[in-house]
Amino acid sequence: MKGRLARLPDVERGAAPTEFFYGAIEMMRRGFDVRHFEIDLDRPATLGDRAIGRLWPRGARPVKMDPSVVTQVHSLAAQLNAADCLVATGGNIAFALAALARLDVIRRPIIGIQCGVLNFKHGYLRREISAALLSRMHTLLFGEAELLPMRDFFHLPESRISVNLFGVDTQFWRPEPAVKRDIVFSIGNDGRRDFATLVKAAAQIDAPVHIITKLPLPDALPPNVVHHRGSWHGTELADERVRELYQRARAVVVPLQASNQPSGQSVTLQAMACGAPVVLTETEGLWSREQMVQDRNVLFVQPGDSAELAARVQGLIVDGRMIKRLGRAGRETVEQSGNIECFADRVAEQCERATGRRGNSRTTPPFC
Template sequence: MRHHIVLSKPFDLEQFSEGARQGINPRHVLADLSQKLDATIHKTGNHPITFLDRVFAKFFGTLPEQWAMARSIVPQLSNEDIIFSNGTDVGFPLAMLCKIAGKRPKLVTHVMVPENRRVRLLLKLFALDTHIDVFHVYNQSQGDFLQSFLNLSSDRISVLTFHTDTDFFSPGAPSPSKSRPIIASAGLEQRDYVTLAEATHDLDVDVKICAASCAAKAAGSGGFPKVIPANMEARYYDFAELRQLYRDADIVVVPVVDHTYSAGTTVVLEAMACCKPVILTSTPGRNTALRDEGVVRGVPVGDAASLRAAIMSLLNNPQEAAALAQRGHEKVLRENATEKHLQSLISLLTAMETESSGDRAVTAEA
């Protein structure tokens, strides 16, 4: 029996671990997981790509190099091996190629958006669930959808514990050069910086965003407005700079468009770990749950007036902002530290060591 971790992208986990030891970046849970389980890391890169890799990739909406990697892994596998893949772009190729090869290792794959039309089509068309033991999802509503859609038993759903490295992202002093209030944000996925710009363009604040440069975006794309306000800046921040941005911020705003999963949660947790008040767009699932818990201030999707009012309320009421920040900070330390997520993954994967190949799938079919 061997453990395998299959990465969607050629990510250097060893370098990340070394950076964490030096305090340059936060821990990466998959790097820690690989060490705890003595797992083999697989990533794309040096695998020759065939014509069939390209054909499969086009049909599945993935990359040829991901199929080439999966094709190189399958001959190494036994039915006792346990695989964790961090996305369907590698999990689905592994399931498909194992099915073709008549192999049945134990496979856990993360599914970002199970409601996606292509994901649903591939799962049904190729019956991939017969070769995936556990579906790892962002929230319980996604798990409920997969259970109903594929007629799965509950033990084949694992809900992701969102996490952050609370040793790296932690409270600290603001920069001495700070001259006026800072509204910070970060990320590109499902973001709505148009609404943030509309809410803040004439306020006496600096809006600083950790993302690719606004100027590098096509007009109106990537969630940015066509005209960038004078008080808004977006650029690349390394991890140490991002931590300092959070520490400098008076408020961290995570504006997102309407979507069904939990984009922005990582930024929310990093900001709360630094004990900063967070304003978050209320979308279905975890974002709304955080609002209801009272650990973030929620605003409606695309509502610049409500976002502006929330920002002004927290800026004008520092005690209220501090209390919100403290509630969020306590929640992260209690529930969302990296170690908690690491232990949940270890428990899931080590429990599978004693199971026979396909046990969970057979149980569901029975």
């Protein structure tokens, strides 16, 4: 979990949200003995990494899997085998654990959080090897749209894969009635964001549009667009500063490209927890159509439609009652089904099922 452990002091004093640890903090508070291990994805390649790379060509490896992850996980094997259950919050680490389990190096049940696996090309070898490794873990997905395609593509039994809708820290992400809502806000860095459509729409929006991203934006920005270079995952902006922007938003825009992968989930839930109305691109990858309902707690737009996006946002800017209605409904949705406590409950349940025991486990280390 490179860089995440440094945020623990902020979490403990309430200056950062707990969802950054995928339910581990909540499990610790319930009495689970949780150990965190960091994997450095930026570490320079070693001789061992290069050897694995030659023996295991990229086209035959699961998506996003790097030899350095395998060697780093291997170096932790003794500590990991002291646990009851291993939770990998990155698909690459989950595959590395499963590969080492096939070699009897890792001997504990594995729970792997996967997202967007099918967005990558799979030749015969990659598909067969990925399927073999997925059979050595229980896979958790963030959204319902990926469940059946993943099961069918990799021939996984129902017992090996399930959905755990993501949740956010509702104590940290909260409304602030005293703050005036005077901006439009958007944040995100995953490759499925469509900021070009938002920038095009901004010319028809009568409010400052603040965008936080490291992704490139069009060269020519309308005068009302304010570009902050950074990310929620990074340290460029404090979590409290991001929360302030949510609390100031008359609309939070989550512009997405068409995809079957759940995208924009954490931003949407954070915004809703802060009582901000959300304008979200409707894609096949929407994580839950039961949770997210048009005009009840969200406003949908179609991919790439800047005119519709501008109209939705402008409608919110001029309608204070709609802002309050959607804001209240959004907050209720997160409190009921989109909070990190619910997510942690389901992770804990899966750990107990994997180990065949109820109550507190010896240790359940999450990764990222």
